[in-house]
Amino acid sequence: MTAATPAFDVIVVGGGIVGLATAHAVARTGRSVAVVEREPRLAQHQTGNNSNVIHSGLYYAPGGLKARLAVAGCAETVAFCRTHDLPHEVTGKLVVATEPEELPRMAELVRRGGANGVEVHELDQAGIRVHEPHVRGIGALFVPSTGITDYRAIAEKLGELVAKEGGEIHLCRAVQQLARRAGDVVVRTATGDLLGRQVVVCAGLRSDEVARAAGVDPGVRIIPFRGEYSGFSDRAAALVKGLIYPVPDPAFPFLGVHATRGIDGHVHAGPNAVLAMAREGYSWGAVKPKEFLQTITYPGMLRVAKQHWRYGFGEMHRSLSRDAMVKQIQRMLPDVRAEDLSRAGAGVRAQAVKADGTLVDDFLFVDQGSGPGAILHVLNAPSPAATAALPIGREILERLTGERLAPLGVT
Numbered sequence: 135m136t137a138a139t140p141a142f143d144v145i146v147v148g149g150g151i152v153g154l155a156t157a158h159a160v161a162r163t164g165r166s167v168a169v170v171e172r173e174p175r176l177a178q179h180q181t182g183n184n185s186n187v188i189h190s191g192l193y194y195a196p197g198g199l200k201a202r203l204a205v206a207g208c209a210e211t212v213a214f215c216r217t218h219d220l221p222h223e224v225t226g227k228l229v230v231a232t233e234p235e236e237l238p239r240m241a242e243l244v245r246r247g248g249a250n251g252v253e254v255h256e257l258d259q260a261g262i263r264v265h266e267p268h269v270r271g272i273g274a275l276f277v278p279s280t281g282i283t284d285y286r287a288i289a290e291k292l293g294e295l296v297a298k299e300g301g302e303i304h305l306c307r308a309v310q311q312l313a314r315r316a317g318d319v320v321v322r323t324a325t326g327d328l329l330g331r332q333v334v335v336c337a338g339l340r341s342d343e344v345a346r347a348a349g350v351d352p353g354v355r356i357i358p359f360r361g362e363y364s365g366f367s368d369r370a371a372a373l374v375k376g377l378i379y380p381v382p383d384p385a386f387p388f389l390g391v392h393a394t395r396g397i398d399g400h401v402h403a404g405p406n407a408v409l410a411m412a413r414e415g416y417s418w419g420a421v422k423p424k425e426f427l428q429t430i431t432y433p434g435m436l437r438v439a440k441q442h443w444r445y446g447f448g449e450m451h452r453s454l455s456r457d458a459m460v461k462q463i464q465r466m467l468p469d470v471r472a473e474d475l476s477r478a479g480a481g482v483r484a485q486a487v488k489a490d491g492t493l494v495d496d497f498l499f500v501d502q503g504s505g506p507g508a509i510l511h512v513l514n515a516p517s518p519a520a521t522a523a524l525p526i527g528r529e530i531l532e533r534l535t536g537e538r539l540a541p542l543g544v545t
């Protein structure tokens with residue numbers, strides 16, 4: 135390290151939407167900020183490979199961070215897209231029950247929606263047909279505030295705004311170590327050090343690894359769950375008007391395979407949830423033996439496997455067999471056929487799991503110190519963190535500096 139080592143008020147590790155929203159909030163206050171990203175471009179991982187749905191905040195436990203930040207983020211994401219002329223549409227969505235045992239879970243969603251201030255309409259079969267004539271269900275919820283967008287475009291715009299405010303974006307720089315000192319943190323990368331008075335780690339699939347590289351035990355392990363998508367043929371796409379979701383299984387923090395008409399007009403179904411064999415394991419062929427071994431020998435993962443092996447094998451079967459996948463989709467859309475489906479990419483979820491096998495449900499922030507020399511680790515930011523990113527960024531700024539920013543452009 136030399137006297138010329140670049141220094142910033144805040145350094146953000148990770149150029150996904152959460153890191154960029156945090157850097158944007160910091161830059162809005164006039165503080166100097168740098169984003170340090172290991173990949174050659176922004177939004178390469180979860181942010182650039184997801185369902186692109188602007189979630190309403192319906193599902194989440196009232197009083198939790200997810201509920202508060204998703205509801206705020208839903209409005210703020212739409213406002214941000216309007217201001218910057220980014221692709222988006224407020225389409226509304228259906229949550230469809232196909233079996234009687236799902237009805238009590240649907241009632242619980244109505245309760246949660248009410249408690250979170252989300253508008254929800256209950257529909258009978260005739261009501262379902264008005265919204266989606268080809269959907270079969272015994273009851274459904276219509277949630278008008280749900281929308282669609284392109285999170286990669288939002289992340290790139292945030293990067294542009296950070297740079298415009300004088301912030302720096304450093305690509306191709308993997309952070310290897312974080313060393314806390316009395317008044318700052320040394321951020322070590324292969325191409326040199328940076329100094330931050332405070333550091334925020336938003337490293338998604340590697341956030342636990344970076345926490346350990348900062349000398350802190352994160353208390354969780356990131357388990358990578360791949361979510362694969364199937365594209366619909368034109369014939370099957372004509373059966374879908376908007377967003378069609380199943381009633382989620384409360385045992386898992388995933389929303390279940392849903393059909394979505396994206397902002398580009400294409401319809402896809404997914405994502406499923408299969409254990410990935412590398413942190414960035416986007417296909418069955420992407421295997422890193424050391425990472426996979428670390429995943430499957432983690433006590434928390436062993437407990438998850440013991441408890442949910444039947445579900446896990448079902449998801450693997452659906453991943454490998456188009457016939458099995460189509461059966462899942464036919465529960466809501468009976469006229470879709472196996473030949474209508476084609477592989478359409480995948481994303482990998484960074485899911486924090488505790489050693490006792492608990493899948494962490496809410497967003498998780500861990501403070502390593504406070505004031506100058508502090509590091510804040512974002513250790514669980516799965517769905518709906520893309521929706522909630524703008525309020526998450528403001529929340530992190532407040533935790534770091536005590537300064538509270540108003541949301542941008544929400545009327």
Ligand SMILES: Cc1cc2nc3c(=O)[nH]c(=O)nc-3n(C[C@H](O)[C@H](O)[C@H](O)COP(=O)(O)OP(=O)(O)OC[C@H]3O[C@@H](n4cnc5c(N)ncnc54)[C@H](O)[C@@H]3O)c2cc1C
Pocket residue numbers: 147148149150151152153154170171172173176177178179180181182183184185186187188189307308309310336337338339340341344360361405480481482483484515516517518519520521522
């Ligand atoms: C299949 C799928 C579907 C989803 N659907 C939705 C949806 O419809 N709506 C929604 O709101 N949310 C959805 N999500 C969740 C959403 O995508 C994530 O919550 C959000 O993108 C998290 O953003 P992030 O910035 O924390 O992570 P990421 O986008 O993964 O960014 C983390 C960044 O950190 C970088 N990094 C890692 N290690 C280092 C290091 N050592 N040094 C420097 N950089 C590093 C990575 O390269 C990466 O760019 C979905 C996620 C998946 C996987």
